[in-house]
Amino acid sequence: MKGILKQLREGIWEQNPIMVLLLGMCATLATSTSVVNGLGMGISTTVVLICSNVVISLLRKVIPNQIRIASYVVIIAGFVSAVDMLLQAYLPDISNSLGIFIPLIVVNCIILARAEAYASQNGVLKSAIDGLGMGLGFTFTLLLMSIIREILGNGTLFSGLPFELDLTFGGKIQPAMLMIMPVGGFLTLGFIIAGKQKITMIQNNRKRKISKSEGGQS
């Protein structure tokens, strides 16, 4: 149980796929324009990630080493097609606004990277939890970005959901359109990663100080 929690925490914070591993940037930048889009993308990717990790982990002893990348890609593409069709059928609005980025989950480096680095070497349960942790980390970062970009760029929060908030005070404040344009994506992600690096630096400094003072005492 403790191991599971640790694995999840690693996916969400210490090994966060976007902020630390720098994987899956295209999808992150393109779909974080609003909370609904960001969540839609995050959850779709998480589902594909868990499914592909489980299947690849199950097949890890069957797949020949030389053609493993091609096999992984086919497995991933199968799940992506399934998610694509499900979204088209049940959530056509999200499917429309995410557009080409749903089929492009196939080439999201996070999924292939976890297949190669984790699922191909570990058991089914561990791989499933790894997929969940990484997926949650991805969704968390997307959510953070899309909250910032939607508030600043569109003046709303959760637009498209039943509890939509209007933060422009009836149109008195002009939202900065730039933030939902590509420029805003690059800027927001740059600042978020810088923030994460700053926090890591502070934590490391604190650790060093503690170990120093302990060293002094002994």
Next chain:
Amino acid sequence: MSLTSLISISLGAILVENYVLVQFLGICPFLGVSKKTDTAVGMSFAVIFVMTLASAVTYLVNEYLLVLLNLEYMQTVVFILVIAVLVQLVEMFLQKAVPALYQALGIYLPLITTNCAVLGVALLNVVSEYTFIESVVNGFASAVGFSLALLLFSTIRERLEVSADIPKAFEGIPIALVSSALLAMSFMGFSGLKVF
């Protein structure tokens, strides 16, 4: 289909709808290989080569295989397989036939399979209902747009490495992202550009 429409597709793909800076396709190689101008040039040629070829092949596969068999829902799976096979074939062909070019592009070729710009152009060609020639031109022009952004950005990054005073937390990727934001802003100047 006329020459003017081909020119407007190309200019649109290179400047107005630039793959990296406007559509967010191919960000990973854009950030990954832009540290040095030499590697950026190598990657650019490899991408132009593969994207043009991939546009042509995926068009033919889609038109004469998937549409005829009513299998359009298999597009994603088939396209990624076609691209992976194509990259592998190109690699083997170059190794035998043009070793000099293989030496130059060698390491970048396998990376291209997971470049979302390649799968992106294949899917967008289908969505935009381009003809064969339009697809090929669009593939080529999009790749040129990608290369343009990559080269511009690599020169900026080389300069950042040597002469900029960057806050510690911003070192590495964050400052690269902020500078690409500025580059994207300058490309916004092209939006609304219409040639004909």
